[in-house]
Amino acid sequence: DIQMTQSPSTLSASVGDRVTITCRASQSISSWLAWYQQKPGKAPRLLIYKTSILESGVPSTFSGSGSGTEFTLTISSLQPDDFATYYCQEYNTYLLTFGPGTTVNVK
Amino acid sequence: QVQLVQSGAEVKKPGSSVKVSCKASGGTFSTYAINWVRQAPGQGLVWMGGIIPRFGRANYAQKFQGRVTITADESTSTAYMELSSLRFEDTAVYFCARINYRSGAAAGDGFDIWGQGTMVTVSS
Numbered sequence: 001d002i003q004m005t006q007s008p009s010t011l012s013a014s015v016g017d018r019v020t021i022t023c024r025a026s027q028s029i030s031s032w033l034a035w036y037q038q039k040p041g042k043a044p045r046l047l048i049y050k051t052s053i054l055e056s057g058v059p060s061t062f063s064g065s066g067s068g069t070e071f072t073l074t075i076s077s078l079q080p081d082d083f084a085t086y087y088c089q090e091y092n093t094y095l096l097t098f099g100p101g102t103t104v105n106v107k
Numbered sequence: 108q109v110q111l112v113q114s115g116a117e118v119k120k121p122g123s124s125v126k127v128s129c130k131a132s133g134g135t136f137s138t139y140a141i142n143w144v145r146q147a148p149g150q151g152l153v154w155m156g157g158i159i160p161r162f163g164r165a166n167y168a169q170k171f172q173g174r175v176t177i178t179a180d181e182s183t184s185t186a187y188m189e190l191s192s193l194r195f196e197d198t199a200v201y202f203c204a205r206i207n208y209r210s211g212a213a214a215g216d217g218f219d220i221w222g223q224g225t226m227v228t229v230s231s
Contacts, residue, residue, distance in 0.1 A: 001169070033216030036152075043202055043221035044144075044152065050210045055219065079161070087152055091214040094166050096154040 002026050002090055004036065004099040019075040021102045024090035027066045032092040035064055037074045037084045038101075042046040043086065078104070110132035110143075111203050118228045124191040124212040127225045128161045129203030136184035137161040140206040140215055143177060143188040144177040146224075157187065168170065178183035 003026040013019050015074040023033065036044040048056045048064040051071060061076045073081055083106060088099040114128040127143060142157030156167035160179035171190070179186045185200055186203055203222040206215035 032212050032214070035191055037154075038215075040113040043204075043223040043224055044218070044219050045221075046219045049219075050212070053216075069207070089152075089154075089217060091217060095168060096157075096214065097117050098154065099182075101151045 001095055002029065002093060002097050004090055004097050006086075006088060006099040008059045008101050008102060008107065009034060009100065010103045012105055013078050014107045015020045015078055015080055017107075019078050021073045021088075021101050021104075023066075023071045023073070025069045025071075025090055025092075029086055029090045029092035031067050033063075033064075033066070033071050034089045034091065035055075036087045036089065037082075038087065047086075056057060074088060075104075109205065109220050111137075111205065111220055113201075113203060113222040113225045116228070118230060119193050121193055121229055121231055123193050124189055125193060125227050126187055126189040127201050127203075127227070128223050129186045131184040131186075131187070131205075136179075137181050139175075141179060141186040141210070142204050142206060143175075143220065144202045144204055144218070145199040147196070148200070150199075153202075155188065160186065162163060181227040190227075193227075195229050198227065198229045200226050 005024045035048040038044040052064040085101045085103045137160045140157045141157045143155040158177045159164040165177040176189045204218035205220040207219040209216045
């Protein structure tokens with residue numbers, strides 16, 4: 001099975017900061033990676049699929065990059081609504097493994 | 108726009124089973140994959156399995172093989188997840204979520220629509 005890791009597990013930042021989260025796969029997943037944002041008590045929200053394609057309605061301050069085993073989610077200018085937990089998820093196989101999550105909190 | 112509406116919270120005893128429903132409205136049901144993801148309190152997301160209603164065959168995460176059954180009823184646009192032999196550690200929020208197929212990936216392009224979640228508490 002593919003294992004997914006994320007770093008950091010927690011990140012403290014301020015509004016306006018540029019934030020980068022890294023996701024690594026234990027083997028190549030090509031570009032089959034999605035990113036989600038989740039706020040407490042809510043269902044996750046799809047932000048990005050196929051590594052870099054923004055889901056409709058997602059602000060352009062979010063971007064994704066990478067391929068193979070290493071991927072990044074970047075928030076170019078953190079907004080108050082962006083404090084949340086972010087998960088990556090591979091879909092190279094039918095096993096759809098999530099990363100453990102990165103929590104972005106207020107510095 | 109498709110919406111997924113799940114059944115309400117459940118409290119179950121250890122060793123029993125729970126069946127959670129997920130009803131789709133506002134769009135096509137049969138051709139998308141409906142999957143189930145759970146989240147224990149304070150923990151991350153874990154994929155459990157999914158089904159494409161038109162084809163009727165489900166696939167499951169190994170962790171839940173033998174304990175989970177995912178089905179779909181096209182006539183009512185409803186998917187179901189039944190988890191048996193419940194343990195305390197099955198206490199979690201269970202989400203249904205739709206996979207959208209857009210870029211050619213065999214497994215689809217992530218979960219674009221989610222249900223509101225169903226809290227299942229296993230307690231003696």
